[in-house]
Structures are given as structure tokens and as C-alpha cells.
Amino acid sequence: MDFGKSLKQTFRKIAGLSVVDRKAVETIVKDLQRVLLQADVDVEMVAELSEKIKKKILGAKPPAGLTLKEYFVKMLYDEMVGFLGARKGEVALKPQKVMLIGLFGSGKTTSAGKIGKWFKTRGVNPALVACDTHRAAAQAQLKQVGRKVGVNVYVKGRKPEDIAKNALRDAKEEVLIFDSAGRDALDKELARELKNLGKVIKPDEVLLVIPADIGQTARKQAEEFNKLVGITGIVVTKLDGTARGGGALAAASVSGATVKFIGTGEKPEDMESYDPKRFVSRMIGYGDLQGLLEKAKSAGIEPDEDKAKRLLEGKFTMVDFQEQIGSMQKMGSLSKVMDMIPGVSGMKIPKGLLDVQEDKMKKWKYIIDSMTPKERETPEIIKAGRVKRIARGSGTSESAVRELLKYYKQMQKVMKLTKGGKGFRRGPLAKLAKHFGLSGI
Ligand SMILES: Nc1nc2c(ncn2[C@@H]2O[C@H](COP(=O)(O)OP(=O)(O)O)[C@@H](O)[C@H]2O)c(=O)[nH]1
Numbered sequence: 201m202d203f204g205k206s207l208k209q210t211f212r213k214i215a216g217l218s219v220v221d222r223k224a225v226e227t228i229v230k231d232l233q234r235v236l237l238q239a240d241v242d243v244e245m246v247a248e249l250s251e252k253i254k255k256k257i258l259g260a261k262p263p264a265g266l267t268l269k270e271y272f273v274k275m276l277y278d279e280m281v282g283f284l285g286a287r288k289g290e291v292a293l294k295p296q297k298v299m300l301i302g303l304f305g306s307g308k309t310t311s312a313g314k315i316g317k318w319f320k321t322r323g324v325n326p327a328l329v330a331c332d333t334h335r336a337a338a339q340a341q342l343k344q345v346g347r348k349v350g351v352n353v354y355v356k357g358r359k360p361e362d363i364a365k366n367a368l369r370d371a372k373e374e375v376l377i378f379d380s381a382g383r384d385a386l387d388k389e390l391a392r393e394l395k396n397l398g399k400v401i402k403p404d405e406v407l408l409v410i411p412a413d414i415g416q417t418a419r420k421q422a423e424e425f426n427k428l429v430g431i432t433g434i435v436v437t438k439l440d441g442t443a444r445g446g447g448a449l450a451a452a453s454v455s456g457a458t459v460k461f462i463g464t465g466e467k468p469e470d471m472e473s474y475d476p477k478r479f480v481s482r483m484i485g486y487g488d489l490q491g492l493l494e495k496a497k498s499a500g501i502e503p504d505e506d507k508a509k510r511l512l513e514g515k516f517t518m519v520d521f522q523e524q525i526g527s528m529q530k531m532g533s534l535s536k537v538m539d540m541i542p543g544v545s546g547m548k549i550p551k552g553l554l555d556v557q558e559d560k561m562k563k564w565k566y567i568i569d570s571m572t573p574k575e576r577e578t579p580e581i582i583k584a585g586r587v588k589r590i591a592r593g594s595g596t597s598e599s600a601v602r603e604l605l606k607y608y609k610q611m612q613k614v615m616k617l618t619k620g621g622k623g624f625r626r627g628p629l630a631k632l633a634k635h636f637g638l639s640g641i
């Protein structure tokens with residue numbers, strides 16, 4: 201099973217714990233160890249992390265507003281983020297020279313095209329330079345890659361240094377990405393070739409390309425390359441095709457180098473700048489858990505067990521809706537909030553539901569204020585006569601009242617969907633969602 205799926209299950213197990221005692225923590229840590237070892241993470245690193253997690257959770261006093269279990273989830277999330285990358289991999293969007301190095305088949309040529317596309321879609325004009333003269337078809341391959349993503353490829357010259365020199369002289373593009381030759385291992389010959397090429401290029405970035413399937417060996421490779429030729433960062437490719445991606449990322453992180461890009465497929469668009477937070481969030485399917493925890497805090501939303509229970513039972517009234525509107529206003533746009541809620545982020549929600557404007561929400565608040573308590577509890581009784589009265593009382597229009605009622609009905613439908621949805625009503629994530637009083641959205 202792949203790393204992301206197994207890790208997600210471990211998080212679900214935490215959310216499903218009835219008590220967080222020593223035994224429960226031991227079980228979770230064992231589970232995590234199995235997941236990490238399967239991903240080819242170094243044994244010592246696994247042992248170290250296990251001890252750290254145990255120490256942090258046993259006898260811990262959770263911060264205000266979080267239960268011990270929620271704290272456990274958040275702590276493990278933070279630890280995983282740190283484990284899979286000390287830093288976010290930022291590559292500046294500015295004119296620069298990027299040199300790609302690495303062994304045979306690691307994905308240099310493919311990555312050159314992908315990184316070119318990455319710059320291009322961000323408005324910085326790139327070109328590729330074909331400095332691999334070692335393999336016969338290498339230049340033709342790069343040309344093809346360049347055609348695919350619609351960027352120039354410079355090939356003039358016989359030796360790698362000459363090709364680089366010519367490109368540096370001729371190219372008008374803002375970013376130059378230099379492809380280079382690999383070998384089966386980092387031998388003297390390759391080291392010398394890369395050093396010479398580096399002297400000519402004077403690159404701003406030297407990115408070592410490493411395939412994820414080499415797992416923990418990534419550390420040794422990164423250290424060796426760094427010692428012999430110097431690197432500014434790592435590109436981890438082929439994360440899509442292996443269960444060992446976690447091991448490779450963790451190993452790259454301890455080598456001291458920053459992973460700047462990750463390759464997640466063979467297509468030109470399958471490359472992204474690496475953000476460990478986003479990577480872990482996406483893997484465990486929590487949306488941006490961190491962001492939600494922080495936002496919920498700053499918005500001062502207190503857990504409301506009663507309300508949450510009612511919502512989870514599918515009793516969703518205008519009163520709940522009114523409260524939700526209040527929460528939404530505090531937390532920003534509804535779509536932002538939705539993205540961050542466990543169990544909801546992956547759900548199909550009618551698009552219109554998310555595009556409610558601020559001023560509309562305000563209007564709706566006035567409208568609900570103008571309803572009688574009975575109307576709020578059973579909005580179905582609001583027919584033409586009541587619509588007129590409410591419109592007048594709230595200083596809005598009848599069409600605004602009708603629109604709100606329609607929206608409310610749609611919301612109820614979504615509620616019914618979430619009721620049956622996995623991991624939301626009954627699932628282990630429900631509790632966490634409850635904490636935010638947002639379970640009904
Ligand atoms: N699935 C997958 N395949 C990749 C990825 N990156 C590169 N490849 C494949 O790996 C093989 C070697 O890539 P190439 O760029 O020629 O490696 P190079 O020798 O370092 O230049 C090719 O078949 C690529 O299509 C990736 O992120 N995912």
C-alpha cells in the first residue's frame with residue numbers, strides 16, 4: 201500500500217481512539233513505525249521519531265481548546281511535516297540559471313521540461329540547454345521535451361561547455377535550464393565534467409535530481425553530490441510510482457539539502473514546488489489542518505457539543521444556518537473554510553453554494569433576524585405572505601428572502617449527503633470537525 205494511504209490510516213486511528221493512554225500511544229507509534237519502515241525510512245530515524253512522539257504526547261497537557269486526542273493529531277502532523285522536509289522549497293521567479301545534475305535515468309531531461317513549464321506558466325520566460333553529449337539520443341530527447349512544452353532548446357556546440365557558452369551568449373530568455381549527462385554512479389569522470397560545466401554556467405541553482413524509488417539511499421547520494429560538486433537543492437522525481445517516496449523525502453531532508461521540486465508523473469505539468477505542509481496535509485486528507493486549527497482559534501469558535509450533535513443528526517434549522525453565517529464571516533470566504541474541513545474538502549459540493557458574497561451574507565443575517573422563532577425552526581412554513589413580511593421587516597426584498605430560502609434548502613441537501621458520507625458523520629474525523637462547530641456545512 202502506498203505511503204500516503206497508510207499514513208492516513210494511522211491518523212484515522214488516532215481520531216478513533218477512545219482514550220489516549222500509554223497503551224494507545226504505543227499502538228499508534230508501532231503502526232507509524234510499520235508505515236515508515238515500509239516507505240524505506242532509515243531505521244534509526246524511525247526509532248528517534250518514535251521516542252520523540254511518545255515523549256511529547258504522554259503526560260502532555262494539550263493547549264487550551266484542544267482535547268488530548270486533537271493535540272495528538274496536530275502534534276503528529278507537525279512532526280511528519282518536519283520529518284519530510286525541514287524547509288519549504290522555494291525557487292525564485294526571477295531571471296536565473298538552473299543546472300540539473302544526477303545519475304542516469306533519474307529524470308533530469310524530463311524535469312528540465314517540467315521546470316521550464318513551471319516557470320513559463322508563472323510568466324517567466326525559460327529555455328533549455330542540452331549539455332548531455334554523453335548519451336547519443338539525449339539532445340534529441342530534450343528537443344522533443346522542449347517542443348512539448350513550447351520552449352526553446354539550445355544545442356549548438358560539441359562539448360558540454362561549448363554548448364553552455366553558446367547558449368549563454370545567444371539566449372534571450374530569462375531563465376536557462378541546463379540539462380547534463382548522468383552516469384551509473386558519481387565517479388571521478390562525472391564529477392570532473394559537472395565541475396567544469398559549473399564553472400562555465402555559474403548557476404544560481406544546482407538541483408540534484410533523485411528518483412523517489414531509491415528510498416533512504418537518497419541521503420547518501422545527496423551528501424556525495426553535495427561534497428563533490430555542490431548542490432543548492434533537490435528534485436525528487438517519480439513520487440507517483442513508488443511506496444518509497446516517504447523514505448526518499450525524509451532522507452533528502454536529513455542530508456541537509458532542501459527539496460525544491462517534486463515530480464509526480466510523466467506529463468509536463470506533473471511537477472510542483474515542494475511544500476512539506478501541503479504534502480502531508482494532502483496525503484492524510486485533512487485539507488490544511490494547520491490552517492484550520494489556527495483559524496478556528498483566532499476566530500474564537502468554541503466547540504458546541506449540543507449544536508454539533510444536532511447537526512450530525514441532520515437537524516439543520518435556520519438557527520444553525522444563522523450561526524454558520526456568523527462563523528463564515530469570521531473565518532473568511534466559505535470556500536476557504538470548506539477546503540480546510542476534514543471530510544468535506546474532497547466532497548462534491550454544488551459550485552454556486554461556495555460563491556456567496558460577503559454583503560449577501562449580511563443581508564441574510566438581517567432576513568433571519570426578521571423571522572419569528574417558529575419560522576426559524578421550521579422554515580417550510582414560510583409562504584408568500586410571510587415572505588412579504590420578512591422582506592419588509594429586514595429592509596430587503598422578497599426575491600432576497602426567496603433566494604435565502606432556496607440556498608437554505610440546498611444546504612440541507614448537502615447536509616443529508618454529508619450525513620451518509622464516510623468519515624464525516626460517523627467516521628473518526630467527525631469529532632475533530634465537531635470541535636469547530638462546522639460539522640454542518
Ligand atoms: N512516473 C514518472 N516517471 C518519470 C518522472 N520523471 C521522469 N520519469 C521517467 O523516467 C525516465 C527517465 O527520465 P529522463 O528524464 O530521461 O532521465 P535522465 O536520464 O536523468 O535524463 C523516463 O522514462 C521518464 O518518463 C516522474 O515524476 N514520474
Ligand SMILES: [Mg+2]
Binds near residue numbers: 379
Ligand atoms: Mg537525460
